[in-house]
Amino acid sequence: MTDVYDLVIIGGGPAGLAAAVQASELDLRTVLIDEQPAPGGQIYRSVERAERDGLAARLGPNYQRGASLAGAFRACGADYEAGCQVWQAEAAQGGPGQPPRQWTVHFTRDGQSRSVRGRHLLLASGAQERPVPIRGWTLPGVMTVGAAQLLLKSSRMLPEEPVWIAGSGPLPLLYASQLLSLGGRLAGYIDTTPRGRWRAALPHLPGALANAPYLAKGIMLRWTLLRSGVEIQHAEEIEARGTGRLEAVRFRTARGIREEPARVLLLHEGVIPNAHAAMALGCAQRWDEGQQAFRPETDEWAASSVDGLSVAGDAAGIGGARVAEVGGRIAALGAAHRLGRIGEASRDALSMPLRRERGRHARIRPFLDALFRPNRSVLVPPDDVLACRCEEVTVGGIRQAVSLGAVGPNQVKSYTRCGMGPCQGRQCAPTLAQVIADSTGQPVADVGYPRIRPPLKPITLGELATLAGEGAA
Amino acid sequence: MFRKLPDPPRHDRVTVHVDGHAVTVSAGDTAAAAVLASGLPYSRTTTVSGSPRAPYCMMGVCFECLMIVDGDPSRQGCQVIVRDGMRIERQLGGRELLS
Ligand SMILES: Cc1cc2nc3c(=O)[nH]c(=O)nc-3n(C[C@H](O)[C@H](O)[C@H](O)COP(=O)(O)OP(=O)(O)OC[C@H]3O[C@@H](n4cnc5c(N)ncnc54)[C@H](O)[C@@H]3O)c2cc1C
Ligand code: FES
Numbered sequence: 001m002t003d004v005y006d007l008v009i010i011g012g013g014p015a016g017l018a019a020a021v022q023a024s025e026l027d028l029r030t031v032l033i034d035e036q037p038a039p040g041g042q043i044y045r046s047v048e049r050a051e052r053d054g055l056a057a058r059l060g061p062n063y064q065r066g067a068s069l070a071g072a073f074r075a076c077g078a079d080y081e082a083g084c085q086v087w088q089a090e091a092a093q094g095g096p097g098q099p100p101r102q103w104t105v106h107f108t109r110d111g112q113s114r115s116v117r118g119r120h121l122l123l124a125s126g127a128q129e130r131p132v133p134i135r136g137w138t139l140p141g142v143m144t145v146g147a148a149q150l151l152l153k154s155s156r157m158l159p160e161e162p163v164w165i166a167g168s169g170p171l172p173l174l175y176a177s178q179l180l181s182l183g184g185r186l187a188g189y190i191d192t193t194p195r196g197r198w199r200a201a202l203p204h205l206p207g208a209l210a211n212a213p214y215l216a217k218g219i220m221l222r223w224t225l226l227r228s229g230v231e232i233q234h235a236e237e238i239e240a241r242g243t244g245r246l247e248a249v250r251f252r253t254a255r256g257i258r259e260e261p262a263r264v265l266l267l268h269e270g271v272i273p274n275a276h277a278a279m280a281l282g283c284a285q286r287w288d289e290g291q292q293a294f295r296p297e298t299d300e301w302a303a304s305s306v307d308g309l310s311v312a313g314d315a316a317g318i319g320g321a322r323v324a325e326v327g328g329r330i331a332a333l334g335a336a337h338r339l340g341r342i343g344e345a346s347r348d349a350l351s352m353p354l355r356r357e358r359g360r361h362a363r364i365r366p367f368l369d370a371l372f373r374p375n376r377s378v379l380v381p382p383d384d385v386l387a388c389r390c391e392e393v394t395v396g397g398i399r400q401a402v403s404l405g406a407v408g409p410n411q412v413k414s415y416t417r418c419g420m421g422p423c424q425g426r427q428c429a430p431t432l433a434q435v436i437a438d439s440t441g442q443p444v445a446d447v448g449y450p451r452i453r454p455p456l457k458p459i460t461l462g463e464l465a466t467l468a469g470e471g472a473a
Numbered sequence: 474m475f476r477k478l479p480d481p482p483r484h485d486r487v488t489v490h491v492d493g494h495a496v497t498v499s500a501g502d503t504a505a506a507a508v509l510a511s512g513l514p515y516s517r518t519t520t521v522s523g524s525p526r527a528p529y530c531m532m533g534v535c536f537e538c539l540m541i542v543d544g545d546p547s548r549q550g551c552q553v554i555v556r557d558g559m560r561i562e563r564q565l566g567g568r569e570l571l572s
């Protein structure tokens with residue numbers, strides 16, 4: 001591990017792939033590290049394989065676009081560490097005449113740990129689905145819509161019936177239509193978007209019209225679903241019921257409470273930045289009221305508050321695949337300039353068309369944010385609902401810790417163990433922050449998330465031992 | 474909990490053993506997908522109360538898919554790609570993690 005890269009990219013979705021292509025065009029020595037076995041990230045997961053066996057065409061042109069991006073990445077000359085989980089990144093100050101910082105990035109593959117070094121680090125770790133804490137959400141058979149879609153893209157798997165979808169946003173609609181077109185069946189589709197949201201979203205419609213194809217696609221998906229005969233209804237108070245596994249879904253509609261048999265229940269309430277790594281590395285965070293999520297502060301070149309560390313794509317704030325792709329390229333330009341590899345003038349000139357393109361794709365976002373802003377009950381669930389899946393801490397447990405004097409998320413965490421399990425708060429930190437804010441009357445922005453300690457991913461002693469072995473060799 | 478799309482016939486079949494039962498999946502599938510296809514009702518139980526859990530996110534952020542892969546505990550099953558002959562065991566209770 002004597003080589004030092006110019007740029008180390010974490011994440012192989014549209015942002016990371018496009019950044020690698022751009023960086024290579026600028027002759028930066030680049031390595032991209034990604035958890036997945038093949039390029040694509042979340043949206044374009046397994047796209048090369050799906051393209052080969054014909055599935056991609058059936059999933060639609062927006063998915064197929066990923067194949068050309070993956071191709072450009074494969075051809076760009078950047079090194080590629082696939083199937084590798086990054087569990088730590090450390091910065092050391094460079095000596096006199098050296099670039100200001102050098103990063104060492106540690107990752108594991110198949111239980112073996114390795115590391116690379118680089119002068120600039122780009123986090124393109126994407127988004128995760130917002131946790132959807134409802135009664136019974138830990139029952140086997142309850143999972144996210146995104147999880148079911150990943151099973152479809154990379155394993156060609158359909159859920160066993162009866163299948164229910166409950167949620168809000170574009171992804172459930174997209175998955176529902178993909179499922180139906182592949183011969184799957186839906187017992188029912190529960191739309192949790194509060195009634196009347198259209199009114200809140202309407203003022204943003206003119207901006208959204210600039211993205212007419214996107215809007216048209218949404219309307220078409222809804223139309224496909226309507227025509228399919230699947231029962232669609234507005235409901236709230238979704239509850240998963242069963243002993244040991246999901247057996248039924250219960251919900252409240254305008255006409256009262258209903259309970260229906262279910263084998264699989266798929267939940268979705270939008271996506272939030274997967275900012276875990278950025279937080280652990282100390283990037284300053286900003287509360288995004290529209291998206292009801294924290295995100296790392298970044299400047300116009302995607303640089304974070306930490307020197308030598310940029311964040312691009314959905315990890316820096318939800319913008320969707322096309323915005324992520326352009327954002328990755330802009331981040332690469334920023335990194336090249338910071339490393340003294342291109343001048344300001346060429347950086348700025350190269351970025352102009354990219355910024356125009358990003359502006360076009362981003363104009364629908366305020367409309368989507370307003371339309372699909374999550375229900376209050378998703379953010380602050382009832383007291384008996386589990387907030388922390390790992391340590392089994394309820395919303396009421398958090399409230400009780402607050403009433404006993406725990407003031408901030410770190411204190412509540414040590415009182416209750418909320419956030420101390422293997423997921424390190426990825427599933428409960430948003431709820432923790434919202435419930436503390438609700439209990440104390442503070443704004444969520446002031447509450448924040450609990451501190452994240454290294455490692456980024458839990459690592460076993462065996463994996464650590466392989467790193468020690470490598471150092472000694 | 475999940476079933477495979479029937480078409481097209483795949484030539485990249487892989488056999489793994491989930492709690493000793495042979496399950497046929499495709500190369501490139503994850504260990505978590507294999508457990509979901511195996512027909513077993515859950516993939517782990519929690520340390521706190523022993524409650525049964527199954528993969529929830531499939532993208533590495535919920536850790537409900539922790540399983541024992543070829544004797545190695547607490548592997549994130551949704552991030553582990555299957556290999557022919559892989560032994561996958563459901564993880565009941567305890568875990569051995571550093572953090
Ligand atoms: C489950 C899911 C499904 C989605 N499906 C769609 C869809 O069908 N259509 C759509 O328009 N949008 C979809 N989205 C929205 C999606 O986030 C964006 O459209 C787009 O994928 C964002 O691109 P990105 O490059 O920022 O990140 P991503 O595409 O999310 O890529 C991030 C990559 O980083 C990797 N990574 C993260 N942390 C680490 C680590 N520590 N070590 C190594 N690698 C790491 C991830 O495995 C992933 O491959 C989905 C989002 C989610 C969460
Ligand atoms: S299923 Fe969520 S981490 Fe694997």
